[in-house]
Amino acid sequence: MTTLRIEHDAFGPVSIPADRYWGAQTQRALEVFGGKQPFPASLIRAFGQQKRACARANARLGVLAPALAQAIEQAAEALAKGDLDQHFPLSIWQTGSGTQTNMNANEVIANCANLALGGELGSKSPVHPNDHVNRSQSSNDSFPTVMHLTTVLELRGRLLPVLGHLRDELSNKADAWREVLKIGRTHLMDAVPMSQGQAFGAFAQQIQHAIARIEACMPRLRLLPQGGTAVGTGLNTPVGFDRAFCEEISRLTGERFETNPCKFEGMGTHDALVEASGALNVLAVSLTKIANDIRLLGSGPRCGLGELIVPDDGLTSSIMPGKRNPTISEVLVQAAMQVIGNHTTITLAGASSTFELNVAKPVLIHNLLHSIEVLSDCASLFTHKLLGGLELNRPQLAHNVEHSLLMATALNPVLGYDRVAQITRKAADEGLSPKDAAVQLGLITAEEYERQVRPERMISPG
Numbered sequence: 001m002t003t004l005r006i007e008h009d010a011f012g013p014v015s016i017p018a019d020r021y022w023g024a025q026t027q028r029a030l031e032v033f034g035g036k037q038p039f040p041a042s043l044i045r046a047f048g049q050q051k052r053a054c055a056r057a058n059a060r061l062g063v064l065a066p067a068l069a070q071a072i073e074q075a076a077e078a079l080a081k082g083d084l085d086q087h088f089p090l091s092i093w094q095t096g097s098g099t100q101t102n103m104n105a106n107e108v109i110a111n112c113a114n115l116a117l118g119g120e121l122g123s124k125s126p127v128h129p130n131d132h133v134n135r136s137q138s139s140n141d142s143f144p145t146v147m148h149l150t151t152v153l154e155l156r157g158r159l160l161p162v163l164g165h166l167r168d169e170l171s172n173k174a175d176a177w178r179e180v181l182k183i184g185r186t187h188l189m190d191a192v193p194m195s196q197g198q199a200f201g202a203f204a205q206q207i208q209h210a211i212a213r214i215e216a217c218m219p220r221l222r223l224l225p226q227g228g229t230a231v232g233t234g235l236n237t238p239v240g241f242d243r244a245f246c247e248e249i250s251r252l253t254g255e256r257f258e259t260n261p262c263k264f265e266g267m268g269t270h271d272a273l274v275e276a277s278g279a280l281n282v283l284a285v286s287l288t289k290i291a292n293d294i295r296l297l298g299s300g301p302r303c304g305l306g307e308l309i310v311p312d313d314g315l316t317s318s319i320m321p322g323k324r325n326p327t328i329s330e331v332l333v334q335a336a337m338q339v340i341g342n343h344t345t346i347t348l349a350g351a352s353s354t355f356e357l358n359v360a361k362p363v364l365i366h367n368l369l370h371s372i373e374v375l376s377d378c379a380s381l382f383t384h385k386l387l388g389g390l391e392l393n394r395p396q397l398a399h400n401v402e403h404s405l406l407m408a409t410a411l412n413p414v415l416g417y418d419r420v421a422q423i424t425r426k427a428a429d430e431g432l433s434p435k436d437a438a439v440q441l442g443l444i445t446a447e448e449y450e451r452q453v454r455p456e457r458m459i460s461p462g
Contacts, residue, residue, distance in 0.1 A: 002017050002018075003017070003018040003019070004016060004017060004018055005017075005018045005121060005122055006122075007023055007024045007027075007122040008024070009023075009024040009025065009028075011028070014027050014028060015027070016122070018121070020087055020089075021084065021087040021107070021108040021111040021112055021121065022087055022088075022089070022104055022107050022108055022111075023103075023107030023110070023111065023122060023124075023129060024107075025100070025103040025104075025107065025129075026089070026090065026100065026103060026104040026107050026108075029090055029094060029100035029103070029104075030089055030090060033090065033091050033093055033094050033100070034091055034093075035089040035090055035091050036091055036093075037091045037092055037093065038088065038089070038090065038091060038092070039088070039090075039092055039101060039362070039365075039366065040366070040369045040370070040373070041082060041085055042150050042153070042154055042369060043101075043146060043147075043150045043365060043369060044079070044085060044088045044101075044105075045079065045080050045081070045082055045085075045150075046080075046146045046149045046150035046153065047079060047101070047102075047105040047142075047146050048076045048077065048078070048079030048080030048081070048084075048105075048109075049076070049080045049149065049249060049252050049253060050142060050145055050146050050149060050226070050249065051072065051073075051076040051079070051105060051106075051109055051133060052072075052073050052076040052077055052080065052248070052252055053245050053248035053249035053252055054135070054136065054137055054142075054226070054245060055069045055070075055072040055073045055076065055133075056069065056073060056244075056248040057136070057241055057244035057245040057247075057248050058135050058136055058238075058241070060244050060248075061238040061239075061240060061241060061244060062238070063135060063136065063238050064132060064135055068113075068126060068127055068132050071113035071114075071116055071117055071126075071127055072109055072110075072113050072127060072132060072133055074113065074116060075108075075109040075110075075112035075113040075116065076109050078112060079105065079108065079109060079112075084108055084112065087104075087108045088101070088104055088105075088108070089104075090104055092362045092363060092366045093362070093363075094362055095359075096352070096357075096358070096359025096360050096361060096362065097139050097140055097143060097357060097359060097361060098139060098143035098361045098362050099139035099143075101143070101362070102134070102137075102139040102142050102143055103129065103134075103139070105133075106129035106130065106133040106134045107129045109127075109129070109133045110124060110127045110128060110129040110132065110133050113127040113133075114126065114127050136227070136229070136236065136237040136238065136241050137226070137229065138228075138229040138230045140228070140229065140230055140231070140267050140357055141225045141226050141227060141228040141229055141232075141263065141266075141267055142226065143361050144225050144266060144267055144270065144358075144361060145224045145225055145226040147270070147273060147361060147364070147365045147368075148221050148222070148223070148224055148225075148257075148272070148273070149224070149249065149253070149257070150365070150369065151221055151273060151276060151365070151368060151369070151372075152218065152221050152222060152255055152257075153253060153255065154369060154372045154373075155214055155218075155221075155276070155372060156255060158372060158373075158376045159214070159372050159375055159376045159379075160211060160214060160215075162375075162376045162379050162380045162383070163207055163210060163211050163214075163283075163379065164211065165380070165383050166207050166379050166380075166382070166383045166387070167204050167207040167208050167211065169383050169387045169388065170200050170201075170203045170204035170207060170290075170387065171200075171201070171204040173196075173197075173200040173387065173390070174197045174198075174199075174200040174201035174203075174204055175197065176197075177195065177196035177197045177200060177392065178195055178196075178197030178198075178201075179195060179197070179456075180195055180196040180197065180392060180394070180397065181193050181194075181195055181196075181397065181398075181401050181455050181456065181459070182194060182195065182196050182199065182307060182397050182400065182401065183400045183401055183404045183406075190404055190405065190406055191406060192404075192406050192407075192409050192458060193401055193404070193407065193455045193458045193459055194459050195459050196392060196397070198459065199293075203290045203293075206286040206289070206290065207286065209282075209286075210279070210282065210283040210286055213279035213282060213283070214276070214279045214280075214283075216279070217272065217275050217276045217279055220271075220272035220275065221272050221273070221276060222255070222256060222257050222258055223257075223258055223259070223260040223261075223266060223272070224242075224245070224246055224249070224257050224258070224259060224260055224266065225260045225263045225265075225266025225267045226241075226242060226245045226246070226249075226259070227241050227242025227245060227259060227263060228242075228260075228263025228264070228266065228267050231264070231267070231356040231357070232262075232263035232264035232266075232267050232268065232356055233263075234263065242259040242263075243259055245259070246258055246259045264356060267356065267357060267358070268353050268355065268356045268357055268358060269350070269353045269358060270349070270350050270353065270358050270361070270364055271350065273346070273350065273364060273365070273368055274346055274347060274350035276368065277342070277343045277346040277347070277367075277368055277371065278343065280339055280342075280343065280368075280371045280372070280375060281339060281340055281343040283339075283375060284335075284336035284337075284339035284340050284343075284371075284375070285336070285340070287332055287333075287335075287336045287375075287379065287382075288332075288333050288336045288337075290332075291329040291330075291332040291333050291336075291382065292329070292333060294308060294310070294326070294329055294386070294390070295310070295326035295329035295330070298310040298326060299326075301324075305396075306393050306396045307392070307393055307396050307397050307400070308390060308391070308392065308393065309390070309391040309392065309393050310324075310326050310329075310386065310390060311385070311386060311388075311389030311390065311391075312324055313327055313328060313385065315327055328381060328382055328385050328386040329382070329386065331378055331381060331382070332378050332379065332381075332382045334378075335374045335375060335377075335378035335379075338370070338371070338374055339371040339374060339375060342367040342368070342370055342371045343367075343371070345363060345364075345367045346364050346367050346368055346371075348360070349361075349363050349364035349367070350364060401455050402433075403433065404434075405424045405427050405428055405434055406424065406434075407434050407453050407455065407458075408420050408423045408424055408427075408434040408437075408438065408453065409458075410452055410453045410454070410457075410458050411423070411438070411444070411449075411452055411453065414444070414452055415443055415444065419441075419443055422441060422443070423437045423438045423441060423443065424437075426440070426441060434449075434453070435449045435450070435453070
């Protein structure tokens, strides 16, 4: 049977599991909302960094006793390290400002600090969750600050390195295969020759653009609304708190953050986060194209395109022995679908800004962090488990180039469009090579055809 302790707040007594660090407000929220879908750990740990920086700024400005500030900072550091994750039971489905999770952090840090100072759980003394841990703050500026903080840290520390590796692997393939010819395809149909290097260079460029888009969002993500308190005016903060906070959080994280010069914008809207999600949405579109192209080009092994050899992942069909499927490409495409769906939710959440407060913060940041997570994990899997072992089916590529009807396009400057159209039509109708069709039509000699139609010279201007 669970041992309980009794705490009191403005509404009366509350029963709380005796070994939990949360307090009355968290317990009431747990009973109202439940706790079936918690926030990602990264957001909870970012709260630890935010509360550390607030304690430091408050102490610097003389509105928090140094001893209390030190105790708060030590407890918040434990939270930032993940040591207190088990004391955050609340669901993302709570009030739209994230107030309950902010209070959860305040209560956990206060109780942890009081235990370190020789006090008891629930005593609110000598460290009070509102008066001390939440000093110079409101949920309305703290929660969006944490949203920005965790987004920057997750993008910088998790997704961008993965994208860098993916871009480099694609670039390496482009360099290695720059002279390997293939037939380009438009409208899913044969077109003129190109190189495998050019195809993979396009993939690499897509990922480089994705990296650039994310980087372009960073200046706005680094603007923090901390210091705006309830509506953006900064009520109950000492002068300079916003700047002191940003200096401290920058020191703690190693990332540069600045105070938002318009706290009303930073609290009442989340355009910067919607923008970041938009960059991830474009990335999802790019990854879908790359993954689909690779699985289509690797289709077969005998009755498909078969130009690429996708590495065997050891998995097979439940009914067809030995069947190999492009499972990792399918994983990446499914991840992209999830991100595209998340972006729709984030867009709607961003549009739920009325007057001085956006009231869909929890669902917005939940989906944004989920997008970062699935993109990071699945793009990394794709890079290491598929691209790393991807090979060319060189005989199939050579066969396709040799038999392509549209190799005759190189004769346009020599014979003109209409005569070349006669060649391709005859070749298609009679199952001939373009060379044989051209010779039989008497439009060109075999020797001249071979001199004019050089696949390796058809993949660049001139």
